[in-house]
Amino acid sequence: MSFAPGQADPPGTSRSTSATIQPNILRYLVMVADERGVDLRPLLQRLGLDETVMRSAALRVSYRQGSAVIRRALELTGDERLGLRVGTAQHLTAWGLLGFALMAGDTLRHAIETGVKYQNLSGAMVVWSAGAGEEDDAFVLRADLPDPAMDPAVAVFLSEEAFASVVTLSRLTVGPAFAPRLVEFSFPPPRRRDLYGALFGCPVRFGAPANRMVIDPAWAGTRMPGRDRVSYASTLETLDAQMSSRRDQQDLLEVLEISVAQGLPVVPSFGEQARRHATSERTLRRRLADCGTTYEALVEGVRRERVEQLLLRPELTLRDIARRAGFSDERALRRAVRRWHGTSPVQLRERMRSDRP
Secondary structure: OEEEOOOOOOOOOOOOEEEOOOOHHHHHHHHHHHHHOOHHHHHHHHHOOHHHHOOOOOOOOEHHHHHHHHHHHHHOOOOHHHHHHHOOOOHHHHHHHHHHHHHHEEHHHHHHHHHHOOHOOOOOEEEEEEEEOOOOOOOOEEEEOOOOOOOOOHHHHHHHHHHHHHHHHHHHOEEEEEOOOOOEOOOOOOOHHHHHHHHOOOOOOOOOOEEEEOOOOHHOEEOOOOOOOHHHHHHHHHHHHHHHHHHHHHHHHHHHHHHHHOOOOOOHHHHHHHOOOOHHHHHHHHEEEEHHHHHHHHHHHHHHHHHHHHOHHHHHHHHHHHHHHHHHHHOOHHHHHHHHHOOHHHHHHHHHHHHHH
């Protein structure tokens, strides 16, 4: 089976720390939670994502921020199938220009392949790939998790949301009768399988090797009702420019994160980083703002990642961890962990060690 992956992040990029994802999923998650009487806004505010910020077209969030909101939403709603509900609530208009490009594509397969190619502009929190199936010329769409070690509940949410949104958006464009031939999820069978069959309208398997959706050739070749080659081509020109800009942003964040991580426990000053990039502090600050972040937030993300790594080493004391992560003392470390996780370093260490295989 051959697959055409999307424009993935460069090897080594710390996707959990960098703020590079459009928060489309979070916007719809807030809406669905509201319908269930759960207000996620206080949590978003604690993460620096108030309503004004969430309405910004330039906003980007990190995998860490996105996962934290999803995890808490699952806890507050108690809805194990929240991913399905968020996926079915979406519309192509949330994807901006990319959504317009999908509607202007020639066929459903063409639209899906375009979405895969420009997935970094869609707010996707899975890694999409698509290609020919093993038999009958079926078209197969695959959704891999960005980190196989992520929280299992968040992983289930993202897998459900991914395929539920694809089916929902396909029905909005080629007709409500659309249904895949088969949907496979890598997570174990849930308690209520009937919800999946009712949504997807096809056999659904669990405990599979990968998250896959198999689409019959007839559906894959269905003409898009809004197809327009001129509009499609001109839109792709703009999307290509956005992708180029996004890669530049990701490269900048990766270089800065590596610089901070390699420098710990000493954090390079912002002025020093500007000199390394042969630019002014003002220009570097503006470039980070274009990425939706600040140097302080980036440093905090790298420190947090380092602390979590060090807590898994039982031979290290809290004093050792504080020193290696660049904190002045244990009290500063405790305050930071409390801010990040709402618990103490000792309790976090116990929880993390118990969660490890």
